[in-house]
Amino acid sequence: MSAIRLRGATSGTTDVVAAAIAGDGVLTLPSGTGTLATAAFVNTAVAAGGKVLQVVRATDSTNRATTSTTFVDASLSVTITPTADTSNILLIHSCGITVGNSSSGYTFGQQQITDSGNTQVSGAKSTTGTRNYTTSSPSFFASVVLMGWASPATTSATTYKVRFMGSTLGTISNTLENANITGQLFAIEVAA
Amino acid sequence: MITTVEAVASLRPNIEWSMSGDDVAGITWHTPNVEPLTEAEVAKEMKRLEKALDAEQATKDAARVSAVAKLAALGLDALEVQAIIGSA
Numbered sequence: 629m630s631a632i633r634l635r636g637a638t639s640g641t642t643d644v645v646a647a648a649i650a651g652d653g654v655l656t657l658p659s660g661t662g663t664l665a666t667a668a669f670v671n672t673a674v675a676a677g678g679k680v681l682q683v684v685r686a687t688d689s690t691n692r693a694t695t696s697t698t699f700v701d702a703s704l705s706v707t708i709t710p711t712a713d714t715s716n717i718l719l720i721h722s723c724g725i726t727v728g729n730s731s732s733g734y735t736f737g738q739q740q741i742t743d744s745g746n747t748q749v750s751g752a753k754s755t756t757g758t759r760n761y762t763t764s765s766p767s768f769f770a771s772v773v774l775m776g777w778a779s780p781a782t783t784s785a786t787t788y789k790v791r792f793m794g795s796t797l798g799t800i801s802n803t804l805e806n807a808n809i810t811g812q813l814f815a816i817e818v819a820a
Numbered sequence: 821m822i823t824t825v826e827a828v829a830s831l832r833p834n835i836e837w838s839m840s841g842d843d844v845a846g847i848t849w850h851t852p853n854v855e856p857l858t859e860a861e862v863a864k865e866m867k868r869l870e871k872a873l874d875a876e877q878a879t880k881d882a883a884r885v886s887a888v889a890k891l892a893a894l895g896l897d898a899l900e901v902q903a904i905i906g907s908a
Contacts (some may be wrong), residue, residue, distance in 0.1 A: 693825045694838040696850050704838060732831050799834045801825050807841075 645688045673696035679717060684708045688811040693803040699740055699772040702804055705789035706815040712781050714820035719776040720750055721790050724809035725756060728767035728801045734759050735766050736795040741813070742778045744787040752776025757795070771809065788815055822873065827865040843888055 631643040647653060653798060686706040694700055708717060714806030719741045727737035741749045754774040780786045790813055794800035804811055824842040835851035844862050884905070891901045 690841045692840055693836070694836075695829060696836045698850075700838050700850070726823075728826060730827070730833055731829060780905075792838075799829070799836070801829050803823075803825050805826075 668741040679819045681711050681819055684815045686813045688806045691803055691807045693801055695799050695801050696793050699791040699793045700799055701788040702792045704811055704813050705787055706813050707785050707787045709785045710783050711819055716815040716818045717778040718818055719752060719788055720814040722787045723811040724771050724805040726769050726803045726805055734797045735800055736782050738794045739774055741788055749776030751780045822866045822869040827862045831865050
């Protein structure tokens, strides 16, 4: 075995050891300054191609209800720190909802996933409802899964959250039934 | 079964609000100048709505029994009544 021994800055040593091979190998170090844990030292050929780099999950087991006709926070968020600024973030939210209407007519509940500035993530909106004109006080239960795709272009911590509302068509209650079906929000970093 | 959400919506119709769990005291009122509700008010409304729901169901049940009796008085047997209303 042959090795190069590096002295530690204060104490100790680090050995760089060659593999036991018959032929000649070449190890090319990347340019720049950093450590092997940083994105600059990740082999892009290995990390590329849509591979999952990390998964962050948040849950909520408390029911949340609103009659708001504009989106309000649903107390469920995740914070993810991308390992590369070229990564995309796949966001998935699942929950059960009960939507009720105190009169008759269109009855809709809506959810969305946004960034911390309340800007909706691409594709991350769901509208679940019924168009029942005749029944008074209609209500229904549904399971909802919505997904979004974000390209934050940063390696800084980024927060995504769930927001919800009733309907702009009338005063309708939308309840996230987290006590029955645990609400989940996933942020999945996908390599570019 | 009447829920807290239904009771709050009944007491404050056409008002926008948000609530976590059954925390009536912690309700956020999005519509301005709304008088907050107390736990007692909501509990009382839940009981009132339950009673109203029971009364509505009792009225429907009585109407069904009456309809079946009238059909029987016209000479329809149980199978014929069941064919019309689904079950006797």
